[in-house]
Amino acid sequence: MSRTKVLAPTALWAAVVLALVAMAGLFAPRSHASAPAAPVAHTAQTAATPGTTTRAAAAPDFDIESFTCSANRTQGGPGQITCKAKWFGGEPNFDPTFQADPGGSNPVTNSSNSARTATFTFGCLRSREYTVTLFISDRNGSKTQTKTVPYIPCGNS
Incomplete structure (x- = not known):
């Protein structure tokens, strides 16, 4: 007769609980307490230069008032998209920066x-x-906030 050892219900329950706790620990997010501390020099450098960024902040009295785009195409000809913008505030000379995604051919900007x-065409x-x-x-x-016109189909408008 073969001798097999059967775990008592309490011991079996304890083994299942320990296995679940171990698995939960593998997938648990790390706490901030276990993360390495930030270097003191970096913290001091950040504190020494508050509010500086590589990009100028948008001025509240300088913004885009309207921005619309439309597409037109002649029968059998190439497609063309034209965007028009109007803004307020700021100090001339202005530099409007348009960008088409996925890109377009022969871009022309007049302002x-x-x-x-x-x-922009x-x-x-x-x-x-x-x-x-x-x-x-x-x-x-100074720069305005960036505005976007999405989903412009190249075709008749």
């Missing part, structure tokens, strides 16, 4: 400092949708 308007592929982003910088280095 008027006195009217605070800009037009580029060629597009008929079967694609485009997203255009815009921000405007002024001569003082």
Whole structure:
């Protein structure tokens, strides 16, 4: 007769609980207490230069008032998307920065400092949708918030 050892119900229950606790520990997020401490030099450097960033903050009195895009295409011809923007505030000379995603061909940007308007036109592929982003910088280095027009189909509008 074979002798097998059978665990008592209490011992079996304890083994299951210990296995579950061990598995939970493997997947638990690390606490901040177990993370290495930040170097003191880095903390002191950050505290010594509060509020400095590589990008100028947007001025509340300098922002984009309107930004629209439309697509048009002549029968059998290439597609074209035109975006128009108007803004307020800031100090001339302005630098409107448009970016088309996934990119367009032959981009042309025209702007008027006195009217605070800009037009951006580029060629597009008929079967694609485009997203255009815009921000405007002024001569003082101030920038507007970035605005986006998504899902512009290259085709008749």
